[in-house]
Ligand SMILES: Cc1cc2nc3c(=O)[nH]c(=O)nc-3n(C[C@H](O)[C@H](O)[C@H](O)COP(=O)(O)O)c2cc1C
C-alpha cells in the first residue's frame with residue numbers, strides 16, 4: 124500500500140525519492156527529517172565524501188504547509204560532489220576525450236557482477252548506482268514512516284552493538300541503550316567499548332583496511348496483530364528481513380534471539396504467555412521477549428528487535444587481488460576514497476527500513492485516506508483489544 128522508489132547516481136545531480144500511499148494531513152516535521160539525514164552522515168570511520176555533502180531535502184510534490192496531501196511525495200537531495208563530476212556524469216553529453224573507463228572491479232562491491240549483468244565495459248556505470256549514496260533516499264522515505272508511526276505511538280530506534288568484533292556491553296535496558304547511543308560518536312552505549320572500537324577503526328585505516336559490525340534496531344509501542352501469518356509475503360519477520368538485508372553490506376539479519384535459539388530447548392527459547400488485567404489495552408503479555416516481538420509473522424505487542432550484521436567495507440586502500448576486465452590481467456583493486464567503517468551510518472538506514480516495513484503493515488491493517496480516518500480505525504482496534512482482554516467468551 125505504501126511504496127517508495129529512489130533514482131539517481133552517487134555523483135549525479137542528486138537522489139530523488141518518490142513516496143506514495145501516505146494519508147493526507149500527516150504533519151511533516153522538516154527538522155526531524157533533516158536530523159535523520161545528519162545522523163546518516165555521521166559516525167567515526169566515515170570517509171571524506173561525508174564532509175563534502177550536506178544532505179538537505181527539497182520537496183517537489185505531495186506536501187503543502189507542512190502536511191501531506193495524500194498525493195505522491197517527491198523529494199530531492201542534491202549531491203554536492205556532483206560539481207566535480209559534471210562531464211563524467213552528464214546525462215546528455217558524451218565521454219570527454221581524456222575519459223578513462225573503470226576496468227578494475229573491487230571484490231565485495233557490485234562492480235564485476237553488475238558490469239557483466241548490464242553488458243557494460245565501464246564499471247563506473249555500476250559504481251554510481253550500487254553506491255550506498257542511494258540510502259539517503261531510504262532515510263527520506265523512512266522519516267515519513269517514522270512520522271506516521273509516531274502519530275500512533277510507535278517509535279523506532281537503535282544502537283551499534285559491535286564493530287570489528289568489539290562488543291558493547293552493559294546491564295541497561297533497550298531504551299537506555301538507544302538513548303545513550305544518541306550521544307555517542309559510534310552510536311553505541313558502552314563508553315569503554317566505544318574507545319576500543321575507535322582504536323580498531325584507526326588501526327584499520329592505518330593498515331589500509333576496513334571494518335564491519337552489528338547494529339540492533341527496535342520498534343517500541345507495538346500492538347499485537349501487525350503483519351500476517353496467512354501469506355508468506357505479508358509476514359512481518361519476512362518483510363523486515365528483506366528490508367534490512369537490502370541495505371548495502373548487510374549480510375545477516377536476526378529477529379529476536381534467532382541464531383541463539385537454535386541451540387536451546389524449546390522451554391528456554393519461547394516466551395510464556397501471562398495475563399494481567401491492569402495492562403491496557405492488551406492484557407496478555409510476556410515476561411521475556413526472545414521472539415523479538417513477532418510470532419508467526421505477526422507482532423505480539425512486545426518490542427520488535429532485529430539485529431543486523433554489516434560486512435567490512437569493500438573499498439580497501441591497500442586493495443585486494445582483482446582482474447582488469449579489459450586486459451584480463453591480474454591487478455590490485457583500485458582506491459580513490461572510502462568509508463573505513465560505516466556501521467553507525469548503516470544503523471540509521473536500518474531504522475529507516477524497519478520504520479518503513481512496519482508503517483507498510485500498519486497502513487495495510489488500518490487503511491484510511493486521511494490521518495483522522497487512520498487514527499479512528501486505530502482507536503477502534505484498541506477498543507477491540509480491550510474487549511478481547513476483558514470479555515469472557517465462555
Ligand atoms: C551507509 C553505508 C556507507 C557505505 N560506504 C561505503 C564506502 O564508502 N565504500 C564502499 O566500498 N562501500 C561502502 N558501503 C558498502 C557498499 O555499498 C556495499 O558493500 C556494496 O554496495 C555491495 O553490496 P553488498 O555488500 O550488499 O553485497 C557502504 C554501505 C552503507 C550502508
Ligand SMILES: C=C(O[C@@H]1CC(C(=O)O)=C[C@@H](OP(=O)(O)O)[C@H]1O)C(=O)O
Nearest residue numbers: 170172173253254255256259460461462
Ligand atoms: C555518498 C555516500 O556514501 C558513499 C557510499 C559508497 C559506496 O561505495 O557504497 C562510497 C563512498 O562514496 P564515494 O565513492 O563518492 O566516496 C561513500 O561516501 C553516502 O552515504 O551519502
